[in-house]
Amino acid sequence: MPRDLPNSKDTELLNRARRVVPNGVWGHMATRAIGPGFPQFFSRSDGCRVWDADGNEYIDFMCAWGPNVLGYRNAAVDNAALAQMKSADIGNGPTEVMVELAELLVDTVDHADWALFQKNGTDATTTCVTVARAATGRRKILAARGSYHGAVPWCSPSLVGVTAEDRANLIQFDYNDTASLVAAVAEAGSDLAAIILTAFKHDVQRDQALPDAAFLMAARQACDRTGAALILDDVRAGFRLDVRGSWARYGVKPDLAAYSKAIANGWPLACVAGVESLREAAGKIFTTGSFWYGAAAMAAAVATIKILRETDALKKTAAMGERFREGLAQAAARHGYRLRQTGPVQMPMVLFEGDQDLAIGNAFCAAGLRHGIYMHPRHSMFLCAAHEAADIDRALEAVDRAFSDIAAAGFHPH
Amino acid sequence: MPRDLPNSKDTELLNRARRVVPNGVWGHMATRAIGPGFPQFFSRSDGCRVWDADGNEYIDFMCAWGPNVLGYRNAAVDNAALAQMKSADIGNGPTEVMVELAELLVDTVDHADWALFQKNGTDATTTCVTVARAATGRRKILAARGSYHGAVPWCSPSLVGVTAEDRANLIQFDYNDTASLVAAVAEAGSDLAAIILTAFKHDVQRDQALPDAAFLMAARQACDRTGAALILDDVRAGFRLDVRGSWARYGVKPDLAAYSKAIANGWPLACVAGVESLREAAGKIFTTGSFWYGAAAMAAAVATIKILRETDALKKTAAMGERFREGLAQAAARHGYRLRQTGPVQMPMVLFEGDQDLAIGNAFCAAGLRHGIYMHPRHSMFLCAAHEAADIDRALEAVDRAFSDIAAAGFHPH
Structure with missing residues (x-):
């Protein structure tokens, strides 16, 4: 050596x-x-x-x-953010760039009829789950064994400091295993609020796997049949594989998707994008954070997404x-x-x-x-x-x- | 008009x-x-x-x-953040400014022996609760009726999209009412993990109230007696009333405190500051976020806290x-x-x-x-x-x- x-x-x-x-x-x-x-x-x-x-x-x-x-340090992105910062970053409400970014996302992301913004990927996945529960009045969330959806009690990969009640409404299945998904749907029964899936199988220390088309379709159909929400956790893959959302190529549309990481090329931002039928529920929940309307990160996201679309x-x-x-x-x-x-x-x-x-x-x-x-x-x-x-x-x-x-x-x- | x-x-x-x-x-x-x-x-x-x-x-x-x-747009703070950004903001790990900021916090905040950083106030309060549960192996969190600790299921002011299980381990009392606190402590019994309190009573649409010294002391004593953690939610008041922490003037030290909002004069950052006896538990939980090591916001915090200390x-x-x-x-x-x-x-x-x-x-x-x-x-x-x-x-x-x-x-x- x-x-x-x-x-x-x-x-x-x-x-x-x-x-x-x-x-x-x-x-x-x-x-x-x-x-x-x-x-x-x-x-x-x-x-x-x-x-x-x-x-x-x-x-x-x-x-x-x-x-x-x-x-x-992409110059176009950083200059957009710094230019926005010269007038306003954080204030008593949003700035015009929030509207511009939401319009751009709705125009860009395949399933999106509306958007909400946050700071962490975990904020986005948690907001998705809360919207799904608000819409359905149900509790159970189905997630794949080993999939990472964030680092808070309901989904953390570690159970240290987590209570049994935090996980009481989580039912697990195996990614790309339709039979295990069907069994989990049956277990949730009339209490099924949502199925959450990463864009592809990207668990730590395991072979990755693209989503099986039939498996994605089964998840979509289970949600259609039961009225539950299909959540795409696109935090890790979003705006890296496909600017329209990582499932655009499969022709399967989620009801809600969580974005973060690449959305603003390193400026801190997250986003939930949802379909029309969940707009009312999304408007009823209370979700907020001190810096969620920060305009510099939003300007960075506008610049990032435009570059991804146009180049x-x-x-x-x-x-x-x-x-x-x-x-x-x-x-x-x-x-x-x-x-x-x-x-x-x-x-x-x-x-x-x-x-x-x-x-x-x-x-x-x-x-x-x-x-x-x-x-x-x-x-x-x-x-x-x-x-x-x-x-x-x-x-x-x-x-x-x-x-x-x-x-x-x-x-x-x- | x-x-x-x-x-x-x-x-x-x-x-x-x-x-x-x-x-x-x-x-x-x-x-x-x-x-x-x-x-x-x-x-x-x-x-x-x-x-x-x-x-x-x-x-x-x-x-x-x-x-x-x-x-x-404080020039000293923004220039510190922008100077940091010219070398590194986000990368594959922290930068030196993370160490500098943690050292500064430990030197500044009365009870702090260590610090962890996040992006939202809610990240910080949730991390405090998780550390307390990891340390005690217990579940119950005591919070004052009407106090705001964040916008996620365990503490949200809205129950829309929130399940009963999310709140199963939350017991409420009235701020500044020692008898109600004592009753809540008794209700939690041997399952008491933590008492969380805002710096003062600052509920929406209510008269505010400074903490009653005897009430704070009762909370401190209940935690000392039971081995539970006393959590100061200083997200709203921290670094505005007293740079040492909002309870420094009362002589009551929390075990954990959550900071955000003013800590970096508008740059997105949050912080948990804790005492030595909880260091091990804090090192065992899994808590993280994509942008939590962002160095620009940390440089802004260093500049902010130095100005608060020195002027x-x-x-x-x-x-x-x-x-x-x-x-x-x-x-x-x-x-x-x-x-x-x-x-x-x-x-x-x-x-x-x-x-x-x-x-x-x-x-x-x-x-x-x-x-x-x-x-x-x-x-x-x-x-x-x-x-x-x-x-x-x-x-x-x-x-x-x-x-x-x-x-x-x-x-x-x-």
């Missing part, structure tokens, strides 16, 4: 952080779960590149875990994802490793065959870091429109060296 | 908004509940002034419902609040109206004696708008450090004219 990258600043920051933040870092960005070699703190981001606190540069395949879709940004991102996947597969084959690359090419999951404890994946990503590429061993990765062919080719050189490193270190193919 | 202010742009925006947003506007900033005359859309904010969509200018006593504590901003705000309250009382007396002005002078509540349906209050605030002052008839108002004596005196002239208007319109004192 080559010598480790400089990390004295990262170590210093983590030691300081541990004194004033539980564990130093919390949530999905804490790297302690994925082993040594991952920098925890960052100092700069630009285009498709990030720099850690010690100044080490990486071609980035996490894109801030999704928000970066056009490239970090080939997403087509290019898919092409770069394809280039990365193919190159990665070839490099793995050269070195005798068997990879499972799953999900859309713009949101790759890369797992090593037989790597139950992720030892190979962790070592591979750590080696990639030393060669200037930031990947994740067990979570969806992300490409953005700032990835150019030269960046992908440079990343594939790093990947090749990373395979050599792990082979030399004794991580043999299983 | 003088002629109404121009509002054609506001009307146009509201009509457009109604097509693409349920009711056009949602949540606490929707003005339809407070009668005609209130502009719904804004175009500009600066210092202690806001301009509506039609360009009408107001001396503002809502401060974006709390976030504005130093003045809208007389809050002292001045209190003095201006006192000047406004006294002038308002004198003006009311001159015109024969009896007001009830309650709560801290920096966060005034102004109700008219005998005005059960708020007809007088609504008319008074609507008249104030016509004379260039933005007040709220039934919610805490807010002063900020950008309110100068000349602004208050100008506002008091507007108030005087507003009293004349409502007297002329037949709104007689009861």
Whole structure:
């Protein structure tokens, strides 16, 4: 293995952080779960590149875990937000840009007749569930086992600090398993309020899977038959796969969809988009937050969505994802490793065959870091429109060296 | 009454908004509940002034419902955030400013040994509750009837779309009523996880009340005796009354406190600050959000808190609040109206004696708008450090004219 990258600043920051933040870092960005070699703190981001606190540069395949879709510090987006901020960001009510953004979303997102805005993806999924319950007067929410819908008690992947009552109305099924969905619908019976589904199966540390068309249709039909709401949790995939919504290509329309992450290219915003028949219910619930009308993030969203509509940004991102996947597969084959690359090419999951404890994946990503590429061993990765062919080719050189490193270190193919 | 202010742009925006947003506007900033005359859309904010969509200018006593504590578009705060944004806002992990902010909070907030960051006040109160349950292994949360702790099912002021199970572990008592608190503690028995209290009683459309010292002490003692957590919901009052936390003056330390609104002078951020004994539990729960490590808002918070610590901003705000309250009382007396002005002078509540349906209050605030002052008839108002004596005196002239208007319109004192 080559010598480790400089990390004295990262170590210093983590030691300081541990004194004033539980564990130093919390949530999905804490790297302690994925082993040594991952920098925890960052100092700069630009285009498709990030720099850690010690100044080490990486071609980035996490894109801030999704928000970066056009490239970090996209000038058009940031200038739109900063221009809005010069007149008004937060005030005693919304600004014109809220109307403009809602109009743009209704014109852009396939099923959308109206929109509501929030700050977190979890705000959006929780609002969807509340609207569905308000509309139906029912309680049960069906969600797929292992799907991530947020980090609050009703849906958190962790049960620490969560009560049984918080989960009393959650019924689980298996993604893409129509029989298990039908059984869950039957279990909910006349109390079924909604079925919530991620855009595709993108669970942590599992092979990803596109939605099976028949499965999506079964979910749609179950909702049509029972009057429940079909909720698309498009927080992670939305505005990255298809600007019309991630199910547009399947011809299945949700009743409600939750967006966040990429919607404003990194400016904090979330959105619920819904159909006409749920407008009244959406107008009856109480949902709000101190910063939800912040106009700068909304101006950023308008600029982001316009670029996604008017340019080939997403087509290019898919092409770069394809280039990365193919190159990665070839490099793995050269070195005798068997990879499972799953999900859309713009949101790759890369797992090593037989790597139950992720030892190979962790070592591979750590080696990639030393060669200037930031990947994740067990979570969806992300490409953005700032990835150019030269960046992908440079990343594939790093990947090749990373395979050599792990082979030399004794991580043999299983 | 003088002629109404121009509002054609506001009307146009509201009509457009109604097509693409349920009711056009949602949540606490929707003005339809407070009668005609209130502009719904804004175009500009600066210092202690806001301009509506039609360009009408107001001396503002809502401060974006709390976030504005130093003045809208405070240059020091905004420049700190924008400078941070030039290197990194959102990335694959936190930046150094997260550590700096946590250190500053621990050094500033009376009880704080650690901090966690979020985006909404509701994120912070929900995280407090989850930490308390993780620490105790218990379920019951005690909250005061009428207190606002957020807009999600466990605490929302509306039950539309909320299930009975969402509220199964919530027990209510009356703020400042020790006997009712003691009864609630007894009801929770060995399942008491936490007592949550706002900094003072600031319920909508009610007289506000400072916390009774004996009541706070009873809450503290109940938690000490049972091992439950005392949670200060300082979202609305925090960093406006006292930079050390709103209970510092009472000598009662909470175990957990939730902050948001004023913490970054309008940039979206929230925070949980906790004591050492809850650090381990806080490190065990899973709480996260896509934008929670956003560095620009954190840099804004560092700048805001430093200004609050190093200048007389809050002292001045209190003095201006006192000047406004006294002038308002004198003006009311001159015109024969009896007001009830309650709560801290920096966060005034102004109700008219005998005005059960708020007809007088609504008319008074609507008249104030016509004379260039933005007040709220039934919610805490807010002063900020950008309110100068000349602004208050100008506002008091507007108030005087507003009293004349409502007297002329037949709104007689009861």
